Amino acid sequence: MESKDLIHRLSEEELFKKYYPRLCDFALRYVQDEHLAEDLVQDAFVSFLENKHQVATDDNALKAFLYSCVKFACLNRLRHKKVKKRIEASMDANPVEDPKFLEAIVHAEIMGKIHEAINELPKGCYLIFKEGYLEGLSNQDLAKKLGISINTVKSQKQRGLMLLKRKYITGNLRSSSAAYI
Structure with a gap:
């Protein structure tokens, strides 16, 4: 059984390696673009590193933070894509x-x-x-x-x-x- 204090026990690189694949799979289900999913997960890790002192040190809090970051990044990207398509469609209309x-x-x-x-x-x-x-x-x-x-x-x-x-x-x-x- 894993210790609850992963942030202190594992290096940033080890945390990245542990969560990166599952977060990419999670993001891919939203955006359906592998490269975009990878970019969004990397951005989530950057956000984590910038706010690491504000995230609780147990494994569940870290997972919740990372999954939330990825989810909101995916939703924002999808919203942006939808707005962009609507603008392009209106510009294409005669x-x-x-x-x-x-x-x-x-x-x-x-x-x-x-x-x-x-x-x-x-x-x-x-x-x-x-x-x-x-x-x-x-x-x-x-x-x-x-x-x-x-x-x-x-x-x-x-x-x-x-x-x-x-x-x-x-x-x-x-x-x-x-x-x-």
């Missing part, structure tokens, strides 16, 4: 075939054209349109902020809408966005 991708492009282009069109509005219309529609201020808040009447705010909004509709109807907005479909 983005043009993804409806969300196309929708996002069309939306971004339309919003860009709308912003360009708003920026081309006369200054008064631009300010009221931007703060009223894009920033969500009410007509009353706009009138108060800009020191103008509510009717002026309403007429500037109507004027801005009319100018944007004219620009949209002429096809400037449609033809540019249609190129991305």
Whole structure:
């Protein structure tokens, strides 16, 4: 029967030789790659050597530490491999075939054209349109902020809408966005 104090009785090399084969077999059942299993077991032994003073000195504590290190290393590697495959699969997918991708492009282009069109509005219309529609201020808040009447705010909004509709109807907005479909 073995002594319970293997850490003190055996050298680091003897401990490695004793546990290496069984830990490799254990790791191989997880990762199914012999070289990777060997690397993970070696990493577990390095971890043991770095933390040897924190591990209890009996055989069971040493086994528990080494098996736990190997198990978590295997699980981390498998998780990493799974994430890597998912990323590679998403990169391999043709983005043009993804409806969300196309929708996002069309939306971004339309919003860009709308912003360009708003920026081309006369200054008064631009300010009221931007703060009223894009920033969500009410007509009353706009009138108060800009020191103008509510009717002026309403007429500037109507004027801005009319100018944007004219620009949209002429096809400037449609033809540019249609190129991305």
